[in-house]
Amino acid sequence: MDTKTLPILRNFLENYKLPFDFRLGDKVVLDADVLIGFPACDTFLTFGDMGVITPIWSAEILDEVKRNLIHKLNQPVDKMENRIIIMKEAFPNAETLISDVLINRMPNHPKDRHVLAAAVTSGAKTLITFNIKDFKQAETLGLLFTSQTNF
DSSP: OOTTHHHHHHHHHHHSOOSSOOOTTOEEEEOHHHHHSHHHHHHHHHHHHHTSOEEEBOHHHHHHHHHHHHHTSOOOHHHHHHHHHHHHHHOTTOBOOOOHHHHHHOOSOGGGHHHHHHHHHHTOSEEEOSOGGGGGGGGGGOOEEEOTTTO
């Protein structure tokens, strides 16, 4: 992105009113389903690069991304491993460590407890996922669960 476009975009984003409480640079957990698709992944990582959001994920989320890209979408193993390495290098502070004890205490669907635990551990206020229904029981934690479309 060129140097003329960035200030214009930042100004727009600072003044655009989202339908929920969000401040520029807030921590946002990106669920695996958001990071799997190249358009969504590129959009949110670009937002991260611009400082619009601070992307957050866990090793478990990245493992899920890699596993699904390789086994369900038949992507080459070496390219997907390289993709994860590049993401980690671009955002060295994005990965949050989560404990199994915390994962097991999360009130949402068991297969997505690690995602919610990443949000709790990192202090993120927002979690972006295409699978909002698996997080309904967790609304009492004060987090916003939104889809890519609503963000």
